[in-house]
Structure formats: structure tokens, C-alpha cells
Amino acid sequence: MARRLRSVELDFAESAPVRLVFATRLSAAPGDVYRALAEDVADTPAWFSSVTAARPLDGGAGREVRLRGGVFFRETIMARDPGRRYAYRIDETNSPGVTAMVEDWRLTPDGSGTAVRWTMASAGPALFRLSMRAARPGVGRSFRGAMRNLDRHLTGASKP
Template identity: 65%
Template sequence: MARRLRPVQLDFLGTAPVRLVHTALVAAPPRAVYRALAEEVADTPRWFTAVTAARPIAGGAGRSVRLRGGVVFHERVLAAEAGERYAYRVEETNAAGMTAMLEEWRLSPDPVGTRVRWTMALDGPGPFRLVMRVRRAGVGRSFREAMRNLDRRLGAAPQP
């Protein structure tokens, strides 16, 4: 790992200099979506193609995630509310420029299944902030593709 990031808390979701917020509908119920996000961490690359490897660490209190291109995040879970919310901050990374990062997945029931809202809250120097704002559309495409893949994956097996 290259370096430690600033240890932000959940309020950073509202104060971060860069916030990327994306939403999608998934046909599965919130509990099934939550399970895929928070409990089946190692399966994440099967539906989120930007992720090449993921595994729980610290007895499930964190995650280690590798992205395409070799970026690695070591994360600490800050909120785990079954069927409703999953949030974590990046504690260590090899990504250039980033000084703080927190992600939140909010799940809410919808007549067709689950409304998923993904917020990525970031900070870094000016050039980093600009690059992340420019990448907003690409991050959104990656998220929507992941949600379509997750929708297909969860629809393939019966959910309890």
C-alpha cells in the first residue's frame, strides 16, 4: 500500500468536495442486494467488472479491493444496516492524488425491487478533484453496468 488516507466519518458524505451520486433500480429485494454488497464480498468481481478482486479483512470489519488498472483499496466498514445501508471509507490506497474517500450504498424498497443509490465522496488536491468530476459519467456507466449485472445475477437464483 502506498499511503494512508484521512480517516473521514459518515458526515463526509455531505461535505466532501467531490460527490458522485448514481442511482439504479434492481429487481431483487433490498435484503438480497445488501447481501451481495456486504456479505458476499468475494463475489463482487462477478457483477462489478471494474473490480478484479475483493475480500473481507479484519473479520469482516473491512475489505480489500483491487480495481482494473491495479488500484488497490483497503477499506473500513462504517455502516452495515442490513437491507438499508452499507458504507465504508478507504484507509489505504496506491491511487495517486486522493486524500480521502468514502462510499455509501443506500437501499430502499421500490415497487419493482430495490432503488440503489451509490455515493462516492472524495477529496484531494485541485487537479484530482477536476479529474474525478470529469470521470463522473464514466463512473456512472460502470455503476449502471454493475447494477444490470447484479440484477441478472440475483435473478438467476432464488432469494430467501
């Protein structure tokens, strides 16, 4: 059953009770990475294996994302700074425990490529917070795999 989450502002990404932050470097340019994250939403399952479907909503003001296992999110885009930042708030989900969530993608030029930093900021009861902290290694593996796939997708490199 879908539930509405608490509406939080963008600064929640820095102040949330649980913040999972991951970083990597891609060889693709920041503008290309931004387009894949923010504009080519329907292509997300091609490079992020946890995502089974994604589509823009409300003329691009929001998104709906479905994950393996049946979890879904309805999101509101909160920050769009092409080539630099893309952030959104989760407004509705069927994921248990979470009461508020923001995801913040920061892109920085790094030579001819892009340094990517992703923050998943969330709140919920004690058991949820403990579960999220325990999930950090798995979420990190998922992020790193998705970023490798995205880089291959953007640069046209074949999979090993």
C-alpha cells in the first residue's frame, strides 16, 4: 500500500538522521551524466539494474520509479542544475518504515570525466534507521555497479 512521506526541503540531504553517501568517477562528461539522470529517465533500467521502470511525471516535475521486488517511488524534482546537480524528494512509496527521503546527485568536472557523489538521506523509526545503516554496503555495491553501467552506456564501451 502506498503511503505519503513527510515533505522535506532540499537541506534534508545534509541533516537527515541517516545519510548514505557514495562517490565515484566516470569517464563520461558531466552534461552526459546529468542528461542520463535527469532527462533520459525512461532509459534508467538500461544502466541501473535495481530499477525495472522509470518515467517522468507532471511534465518532468516529478518521476515514478519502480524497483525489483515491487518497491515504487513517486518523486518531486527539487534541484536541476544541468551538469552539476539533480535532486528529488520521495513523496509516496510502498517501502516500509521510511518517513522522509531525499536523493541528491552532485556532479563535478574531473579532467575529461565526472566525479559523481550520491547522497541518500532518510528518516524513519529506530528499526528503519538501523536497517538503512546495515544496508550501506549493499547500497554502495548497487551504486558502484550502476555507475559502471552508466559509464559504459554513455561512452559506448562494451561490457566485459
